[in-house]
Ligand SMILES: Nc1ncnc2c1ncn2[C@@H]1O[C@H](COP(=O)(O)OP(=O)(O)O)[C@@H](O)[C@H]1O
């Protein structure tokens with residue numbers, strides 16, 4: 001089980017235009033364990049940050065034994081006989097025997113699209129990439145050739161902000177065209193500078209009310225229906241059920257509901273804007289629920305949507321096949 005291939009393709013198509021190829025992209029995937037972060041990474045984020053899409057991506061995972069992601073990686077591994085892919089071995093655990101993908105080091109570097117470090121966060125490797133960038137700049141200047149080296153470092157879970165590395169990445173490295181994808185369970189693990197410089201967020205299901213509250217208060221409040229924070233938190237919970245996510249692009253000031261079961265993407269409209277526009281309070285004009293009404297974003301003749309579009313002045317990829 002995992003994400004359907006068609007769903008993954010739809011989400012890849014949605015996400016790709018949000019990625020900036022001329023500077024580094026900082027992407028945070030936030031949510032409790034089992035909310036679908038690794039699956040999203042393997043099926044959607046890695047394919048977007050792939051070699052065929054112009055990125056040189058290294059994926060690092062500390063808990064590589066137990067990841068559905070490893071299966072996905074094996075599925076994409078090139079140059080392997082089918083029989084060599086995603087073999088399993090049995091591992092004894094306190095709760096019984098489980099099957100885990102059997103990884104061999106020599107397979108890890110064989111995909112055309114990505115590189116893998118199986119030992120998880122490797123600070124030295126990250127710095128190596130950064131210095132390679134600096135050296136390229138020093139040798140070749142800011143020529144187009146150099147700009148073609150788009151590095152991406154992707155780290156699964158267990159954020160360890162050793163030596164402030166992630167801070168440096170967010171504040172400095174991204175100007176050197178180094179992207180960073182980080183999966184994290186709790187956003188308080190990230191310091192303010194990092195949080196505020198991460199323009200792309202995926203928010204998934206969170207078990208803990210205080211974490212939900214923090215996410216709603218700090219980020220999603222303008223995009224969620226509800227008369228108060230408590231109601232918005234409930235809405236957030238509802239939208240992130242079944243491994244679904246809310247994607248937020250800080251720069252565009254837009255948020256979308258990402259249905260990872262159907263591939264449907266729905267913009268969550270900014271309520272304050274709507275209220276201003278129509279001269280109503282938001283409680284008089286309740287938002288339709290995207291997950292229930294199958295409401296499609298930017299409907300024709302939708303004044304609110306139109307005005308938002310022209311205000312933002314950027315075209316965002318719309319959900320396919322539903323219009
Ligand atoms: N979109 C999806 N559709 C179906 N199953 C999913 C989906 N996303 C995740 N899963 C399943 O949910 C479980 C947890 O997913 P995982 O990606 O490991 O979560 P996390 O990395 O947040 O702990 C896995 O068994 C995975 O196969």
Ligand SMILES: [Mg+2]
Nearest residue numbers: 037038156157
């Ligand atoms: Mg995971």
